[in-house]
Amino acid sequence: MIDHTHDPAARSCVPGADGHPDFPIQNLPLGVFFTDGGPRRAGVAIGEHVLDLAAARAAGLLTGEAARAVAATEGGDLAGLLALGAGPRRALRHGLFALLSTDGPDRDRVPPLLHAASSCTLHLPARIGDYTDFFVGIHHATNTGRQFRPDQPLLPNYKHVPVGYHGRASSIRPSGTPVRRPHGQAKPPHLDAPVFGPSRRLDYELELGVWIGLGNDLGTPVLVAEAAGQVAGFCLLNDWSARDIQGWEYQPLGPFLAKSFATTISPWIVTPEALAPFRIPQPSRPPGDPAPLPYLLDPADQAGGALDLELEVLLSTEASRAARLPPHRVARSNARHMYWTVAQMIAHHTGGGCNLRPGDLLGTGTLSGPDPDSCGSLLETSQGGKVPIRLETGEERRFLEDGDEVTLTARGVREGFAPIGFGACRAIVLPAL
Amino acid sequence: MIDHTHDPAARSCVPGADGHPDFPIQNLPLGVFFTDGGPRRAGVAIGEHVLDLAAARAAGLLTGEAARAVAATEGGDLAGLLALGAGPRRALRHGLFALLSTDGPDRDRVPPLLHAASSCTLHLPARIGDYTDFFVGIHHATNTGRQFRPDQPLLPNYKHVPVGYHGRASSIRPSGTPVRRPHGQAKPPHLDAPVFGPSRRLDYELELGVWIGLGNDLGTPVLVAEAAGQVAGFCLLNDWSARDIQGWEYQPLGPFLAKSFATTISPWIVTPEALAPFRIPQPSRPPGDPAPLPYLLDPADQAGGALDLELEVLLSTEASRAARLPPHRVARSNARHMYWTVAQMIAHHTGGGCNLRPGDLLGTGTLSGPDPDSCGSLLETSQGGKVPIRLETGEERRFLEDGDEVTLTARGVREGFAPIGFGACRAIVLPAL
Numbered sequence: 017m018i019d020h021t022h023d024p025a026a027r028s029c030v031p032g033a034d035g036h037p038d039f040p041i042q043n044l045p046l047g048v049f050f051t052d053g054g055p056r057r058a059g060v061a062i063g064e065h066v067l068d069l070a071a072a073r074a075a076g077l078l079t080g081e082a083a084r085a086v087a088a089t090e091g092g093d094l095a096g097l098l099a100l101g102a103g104p105r106r107a108l109r110h111g112l113f114a115l116l117s118t119d120g121p122d123r124d125r126v127p128p129l130l131h132a133a134s135s136c137t138l139h140l141p142a143r144i145g146d147y148t149d150f151f152v153g154i155h156h157a158t159n160t161g162r163q164f165r166p167d168q169p170l171l172p173n174y175k176h177v178p179v180g181y182h183g184r185a186s187s188i189r190p191s192g193t194p195v196r197r198p199h200g201q202a203k204p205p206h207l208d209a210p211v212f213g214p215s216r217r218l219d220y221e222l223e224l225g226v227w228i229g230l231g232n233d234l235g236t237p238v239l240v241a242e243a244a245g246q247v248a249g250f251c252l253l254n255d256w257s258a259r260d261i262q263g264w265e266y267q268p269l270g271p272f273l274a275k276s277f278a279t280t281i282s283p284w285i286v287t288p289e290a291l292a293p294f295r296i297p298q299p300s301r302p303p304g305d306p307a308p309l310p311y312l313l314d315p316a317d318q319a320g321g322a323l324d325l326e327l328e329v330l331l332s333t334e335a336s337r338a339a340r341l342p343p344h345r346v347a348r349s350n351a352r353h354m355y356w357t358v359a360q361m362i363a364h365h366t367g368g369g370c371n372l373r374p375g376d377l378l379g380t381g382t383l384s385g386p387d388p389d390s391c392g393s394l395l396e397t398s399q400g401g402k403v404p405i406r407l408e409t410g411e412e413r414r415f416l417e418d419g420d421e422v423t424l425t426a427r428g429v430r431e432g433f434a435p436i437g438f439g440a441c442r443a444i445v446l447p448a449l
Numbered sequence: 450m451i452d453h454t455h456d457p458a459a460r461s462c463v464p465g466a467d468g469h470p471d472f473p474i475q476n477l478p479l480g481v482f483f484t485d486g487g488p489r490r491a492g493v494a495i496g497e498h499v500l501d502l503a504a505a506r507a508a509g510l511l512t513g514e515a516a517r518a519v520a521a522t523e524g525g526d527l528a529g530l531l532a533l534g535a536g537p538r539r540a541l542r543h544g545l546f547a548l549l550s551t552d553g554p555d556r557d558r559v560p561p562l563l564h565a566a567s568s569c570t571l572h573l574p575a576r577i578g579d580y581t582d583f584f585v586g587i588h589h590a591t592n593t594g595r596q597f598r599p600d601q602p603l604l605p606n607y608k609h610v611p612v613g614y615h616g617r618a619s620s621i622r623p624s625g626t627p628v629r630r631p632h633g634q635a636k637p638p639h640l641d642a643p644v645f646g647p648s649r650r651l652d653y654e655l656e657l658g659v660w661i662g663l664g665n666d667l668g669t670p671v672l673v674a675e676a677a678g679q680v681a682g683f684c685l686l687n688d689w690s691a692r693d694i695q696g697w698e699y700q701p702l703g704p705f706l707a708k709s710f711a712t713t714i715s716p717w718i719v720t721p722e723a724l725a726p727f728r729i730p731q732p733s734r735p736p737g738d739p740a741p742l743p744y745l746l747d748p749a750d751q752a753g754g755a756l757d758l759e760l761e762v763l764l765s766t767e768a769s770r771a772a773r774l775p776p777h778r779v780a781r782s783n784a785r786h787m788y789w790t791v792a793q794m795i796a797h798h799t800g801g802g803c804n805l806r807p808g809d810l811l812g813t814g815t816l817s818g819p820d821p822d823s824c825g826s827l828l829e830t831s832q833g834g835k836v837p838i839r840l841e842t843g844e845e846r847r848f849l850e851d852g853d854e855v856t857l858t859a860r861g862v863r864e865g866f867a868p869i870g871f872g873a874c875r876a877i878v879l880p881a882l
Contacts, residue, residue: 146619151702161701171700176643177634181702182615182709186579186804187667196668198801201610201742210609212742212800234620234711235629235882261801267604268594269584269614270703276615276803278667309634309645367645368631368694369882370709371619449668449802 018292021113024434028116029123030130033063037427038437044112045284045439046249048092049136056092056139061284061439062116065130072115072129077122082111094285095142098229098248099374102288105229105248109289138190138283142227142375147188147279148365149223149255149379150180154355156221156382159396175305178312178356178364183255183379184276190283191252191441197418197448198277200261214448215258217401218416221382222329222392222424224351225253225281226358228376232366240363241314244321246372247358249285252424252441253379256280259395259415281377282424282441290436294428295320298357311367312360321357326350326427327383329392334419335409343423344407349385349392351426418447451725454546457867461549462556463563466496470860471870477545478717478872479682481525482569489525489572494717494872495549498563505548505562510555515544527718528575531662531681532807535721538662538681542722571623571716575660575808580621580712581798582656582688582812583613587788589654589815592829608738611745611789611797616688616812617709623716624685624874630851630881631710633694647881648691650834651849654815655762655825655857657784658686658714659791661809665799673796674747677754679805680791682718685857685874686812689713692828692848714810715857715874723869727861728753731790744800745793754790759783759860760816762825767852768842776856777840782818782825784859851880 020026021042027034028041039045039061049059049066059066072078073086085104088096097105114120151157154174161169173179197218203210229248232238238246255275262274298318307313314321327350330343356364361378382392391397394415397405404412416422424441453459454475460467461474472478472494482492482499492499505511506519518537521529530538547553584590587607594602606612630651636643662681665671671679688708695707731751740746747754760783763776789797794811815825824830827848830838837845849855857874 146617149702173636173643173697173700176636177698179698179702179705181705182617184579184615184803185618186806186809187802189667196802199670199744200801201797203606203609209739210606210742212744215801234622237632237882258801264606265610265612266701266703267606268699268703269582269612270699270701272612272614273798273801273803277801306642309643311632311645364634365706368633368648368691368706368710369620369629370617370706373619376619449670 021109022293022433024432027118028062029118029120029126030062030065030116036063037435038439039063040434040436041113041116042434043286043290043436044109045286045290046094046141047284048094048139048141050139051131051135058086058089058092058094060112061133064133066133066136068129068131075125075129077115077125078111081107093142095375098142098227099231101230102245105287106289109287140188140190141283141285144185144188145373145376147183147185147377148180149183149381150178150361151381152178152354152356152361153381153383153392155353155386156384156392156396159384159391163400176309178361180361180365181270183279187276188279188281188377191280191443193280193443194446195256195278195280195443196446198258199448200258200273201264202260203264210264215260217259218445219257219259219394220329220416220422221255221257222327222347222349223253223255223382224380224426225251226378227251227285228372228378229374231373232371234371235369237369238362238366240312240317240359243359243362244317246362247288249287250291251285252282252426252438254280254422254424254441254443255379280441280443282438284439286438291323291428293430293433294324296322296324296352298322299352308360312363314359317357317359321359322354323351324430326429328425330423330425332421333407333409333411333417335411336407339409341408346397346405347389347391349383349390351383353383353385354380416445418445420445454542455726455866457865460551461495462551462553462559463495463498463549469496471872472496473867473869474546474549475867476719476723476869477542478719478723479527479574480717481527481572481574483572484564484568491519491522491525491527493545494566497566499566499569501562501564508558508562510548510558511544514540526575528808531575531660532664534663535678538720539722542720573621573623574716574718577618577621578806578809580616580618580810581613582616582814583611583794584814585611585787585789585794586814586816586825588786588819589817589825589829592817592824596833609742611794613794613798614703616712620709621712621714624713624876626713626876627879628689628711628713628876629879631691632881633691633706634697635693636697643697648693650692651878652690652692652827653762653849653855654688654690655760655780655782656686656688656815657813657859658684659811660684660718661805661811662807664806665804667804668802670802671795671799673745673750673792676792676795677750679795680721682720683724684718685715685859685871687713687855687857687874687876688812713874713876715871717872719871724756724861726863726866727757729755729757729785731755732785741793745796747792750790750792754792755787756784757863759862761858763856765854766840766842766844766850768844769840772842774841779830779838780822780824782816782823784816786816786818787813849878851878853878
């Protein structure tokens with residue numbers, strides 16, 4: 017729902033917030049931060065600052081339902097707030113918008129509540145219960161499937177089932193945490209037996225993450241028409257993947273250690289309210305594709321359940337940073353390349369009674385576009401390692417090298433609205449132990 | 450390590466504990482219970498009673514390291530105790546053994562600490578972080594693989610990789626919680642397109658569960674020689690499976706909703722100390738099988754890392770219960786049919802740096818034996834639904850019907866030691882919504 021908090025003319029009393037590429041007053045994403053080793057605190061990003069939510073409440077500047085929403089974040093974990101659902105979350109957004117507006121009556125009381133973002137360390141915003149990764153990027157599914165099955169890249173279930181699998185929750189880390197190149201078993205084609213050693217085909221995957229809010233009881237499916245109400249927000253997600261380990265281990269039970277050594281997410285929860293301007297209809301299915309089964313089909317979801325978000329993958333290397341070159345843009349894609357909506361993912365996930373809990377995280381799967389420069393993984397960009405990409409330093413990459421730093425970005429841009437961003441999802445690759 | 454707590458001549462002051470099939474004084478498994486809607490409390494099973502651990506500590510009957518172990522269970526979650534590792538867990542065992550012995554000096558003070566097991570409701574013993582299911586039952590892997598690939602039942606990686614995958618933690622429930630038959634997508638062979646509806650091929654899987662104690666830091670593998678120290682205890686685990694959903698959904702990312710509607714575990718944590726008498730050498734690999742890679746090989750683990758536990762699957766139906774017939778024993782197997790030890794599972798799981806946390810749960814995979822009457826799932830027993838089993842009621846079963854109740858049991862039996870059991874892992878199938 018579009019309201020006054022989406023007014024592109026709105027201005028903030030916080031210096032530097034207006035026109036900020038990620039966090040103008042129209043965004044107001046939620047996170048958990050600490051400063052100087054202090055306790056974890058809930059905060060909201062505004063420009064280059066973080067507002068302390070509990071301090072704002074203690075000062076009497078957030079009241080009513082907004083104050084109750086803040087009270088649910090005690091202990092520095094947002095799961096309790098996510099569990100409250102859309103009403104309190106919206107009330108908090110409206111309270112924050114009023115507080116941080118340039119013409120807010122309490123604007124003089126805002127500065128003591130702010131921390132410079134550069135002095136803040138961001139945590140995971142909630143303890144993640146279960147993490148499920150989907151596979152809804154149809155171009156990614158096609159590109160990777162083609163490497164194994166040129167004649168039939170997509171398996172028969174793909175256009176019927178929002179395919180997903182369980183991922184590892186314990187190894188999810190916020191942006192900025194380095195990623196250690198994993199050891200693992202792989203069987204190179206030229207060897208008769210597998211070897212154990214550092215992965216030689218380390219890769220990223222460009223995904224969106226979805227934070228679950230309300231949750232559902234075991235045995236009680238979430239209907240597709242109600243599924244959007246389960247979503248408490250979004251983030252970027254890098255599903256780091258060791259392709260050599262993956263190729264050897266994944267039959268018959270799916271990816272396991274090839275992906276469970278690390279997953280990086282952007283630490284700010286961008287709310288459904290902030291993303292309202294960037295909702296679009298689910299793109300029509302190509303002629304001949306089957307219609308979704310009824311449990312996956314809702315007119316409102318089809319009319320506005322997709323997202324128009326510009327996505328990028330940026331890569332810097334030790335050499336490029338030494339030469340002070342800007343990161344190389346490896347890919348540019350869009351969240352609209354999802355064959356299934358988030359609501360369909362949730363309706364499917366819960367259709368057999370599986371319960372979601374507040375603070376659960378879903379990944380969309382890699383969101384590649386249809387073009388070679390829109391691939392969300394190096395496996396696709398390099399066509400399985402056959403075609404290297406060339407960097408401005410003269411270096412080549414088929415897969416990631418030690419010292420490479422990968423940054424994912426997402427931005428909503430639409431005529432008549434203020435652009436907003438997700439903040440960075442970034443990590444550097446450390447050498448194997 | 451065998452010590453005085455394993456003495457088969459030891460007797461308990463608790464009536465009915467001596468000779469109890471599951472919980473004599475030589476077992477002392479840990480759990481979380483409540484009575485009459487009260488708070489969750491940590492307890493230990495002794496015969497047909499549950500001893501309240503916090504009450505024993507408050508009465509000064511558990512002191513020193515044992516008392517500190519009990520203090521870690523406050524709030525009715527054992528994860529804090531599991532995280533302490535073997536030392537405090539052993540101290541608690543020794544303290545409990547002394548307290549509950551027939552000749553203990555405080556035996557007169559024990560009765561007020563006891564609750565009748567029939568008045569206790571058992572919870573999950575800990576909040577489960579991540580749940581990982583393995584596939585180490587080689588007969589199960591062979592039996593199920595044969596249905597798809599008669600000439601090559603085992604995939605090439607099986608004898609090199611302790612294959613596993615991530616399971617769903619949110620839907621794990623303690624014994625006694627009914628299981629709702631799930632809806633899901635399936636594509637019967639005679640149809641061109643999938644349908645959504647109640648599963649028609651509902652099945653159980655006979656597994657052991659492994660509770661993780663210490664845990665490890667992200668990026669720091671657990672060496673196979675140290676992996677046994679990660680194990681805080683064992684339980685039974687029924688990995689309920691909807692075979693029709695599984696067959697349609699599992700390519701290419703593995704089982705998902707076919708298994709995430711419910712997992713049942715026995716609620717008592719049987720400790721490694723209680724199971725010490727039932728340790729056996731890992732069975733030799735058949736001639737021609739590859740040796741495990743070095744990161745999976747430890748002499749002590751090979752010499753004593755396997756378990757000799759008798760396992761059973763019992764089935765009752767509405768008709769059999771109405772006729773007051775005892776449950777039908779569908780299968781009899783043994784935990785020794787694991788191609789990989791628990792230590793190998795843990796060394797593999799963490800070998801690339803993936804972190805385990807206290808309260809994580811591992812499943813072994815279905816522990817079928819080599820014989821037709823030792824199959825740990827109906828998929829195997831009925832050969833994919835082709836050969837029904839006959840029950841004493843005259844009923845047949847290819848897969849589970851509504852009203853069927855499945856019970857898993859595990860028992861350690863060894864000459865010179867008191868037999869111990871795990872308690873039941875039981876649930877009844879409710880009709881689909």
